[in-house]
Amino acid sequence: MTDELYREWLEARRRISPPETLADQIMQAAERQGAELPVDWRRRLVCRMENSPAARWAFCGSALAVGCLPFLFLAHFAKLVSF
Amino acid sequence: MEVEDRELIDRVLAGQTEEFRVLVNRYQQPVFRFVHGLLNHHEDACDVVQDVFLAAFTKLSTYSQARGTFSTWLYTIARNRSLNELKKKGPTPYDALAMFPDSATIDEFSRREFAQELDRALAELPMEQRAAFMLVEIEQLSYAEAANIESTSLGTIKSRIHRAKRRLRTLLAPLVKEVR
Numbered sequence: 650m651t652d653e654l655y656r657e658w659l660e661a662r663r664r665i666s667p668p669e670t671l672a673d674q675i676m677q678a679a680e681r682q683g684a685e686l687p688v689d690w691r692r693r694l695v696c697r698m699e700n701s702p703a704a705r706w707a708f709c710g711s712a713l714a715v716g717c718l719p720f721l722f723l724a725h726f727a728k729l730v731s732f
Numbered sequence: 733m734e735v736e737d738r739e740l741i742d743r744v745l746a747g748q749t750e751e752f753r754v755l756v757n758r759y760q761q762p763v764f765r766f767v768h769g770l771l772n773h774h775e776d777a778c779d780v781v782q783d784v785f786l787a788a789f790t791k792l793s794t795y796s797q798a799r800g801t802f803s804t805w806l807y808t809i810a811r812n813r814s815l816n817e818l819k820k821k822g823p824t825p826y827d828a829l830a831m832f833p834d835s836a837t838i839d840e841f842s843r844r845e846f847a848q849e850l851d852r853a854l855a856e857l858p859m860e861q862r863a864a865f866m867l868v869e870i871e872q873l874s875y876a877e878a879a880n881i882e883s884t885s886l887g888t889i890k891s892r893i894h895r896a897k898r899r900l901r902t903l904l905a906p907l908v909k910e911v912r
Contacts, residue, residue: 651904654846661847662870667764671778672756675785679752682790689793692746 737802745793756785759803762871763810769866770814772855780817784810800880807871807881811863818859846904853903857896864892865900 697704735754743751763784768777787809788795795805854862860882867878868889879889 651846654843655850657843658847658850659869662769663765663872665765665768667760667781668778671764671781672753672760675756675760675782676750676753678782678786679789680749682786689745692742694746696743696746696748 738797741792741795741802744789752789755788755802759806760785762803763806766807766866766871767810767814769854769870770811770859770863771817772851776817776821780810780813784813787813800877804877804880807867807873808883811881815859849904850900853900856903857899861892861896861899864889865896868893 694708698708737755737758740751740754744755760781764777764781767780767784768774771777771780784806788806795802799805800808854865857865863882864878867873867881868875873881875886875889879886882889
């Protein structure tokens, strides 16, 4: 009998829930503080790329452009030194 | 599919603060249960839980998965904040939980009485035994997780729970005789 009552008590304890408005209160307070939270631009970039194909294209395009720069420079320089 | 905690944390740190709501919804109930068990006061528990999530939000960049799961980290903050609250206010009077309906039969009455006595006995446990008992018996965490949250060894957690159960049994002994 007491074991059963003990188990019932444990179950009842596990059913305790916070008020429904608590999550909203937390989020309101968090949003107020959110403006002061420093944003990590690297994480922001990774998140943008994960969520948006356009961001992935833009990032790959930029990387390609930057990667091509030395070759463009070399080509330009080769013109200057050619006889 | 459920998004992993780590991914949600990364999104929040990247400026998507609304994603924090998913973490709040995921963990508010266990954290509230734990804090409520430590403080024995509904309103104080709400305040402390809000404080816990705000602290987690502002210090999110310091969280490291190497030290444990996000829930373990939240429980650790909750434990520390609850301790501070108890130090500030002193032990709060026992706040009976309405677990059973008012229209109770004799059997329900004895059940309710038993549950209330267990609540009272839990509230009378020393803080470290109560915290260990809440984490392992109510929250059903492993001994290792509880030891991590309490910053102590596995052996100490086991011994705290053993002592807590023994103490509960002693405190309930008169009632157990009545029930039998």
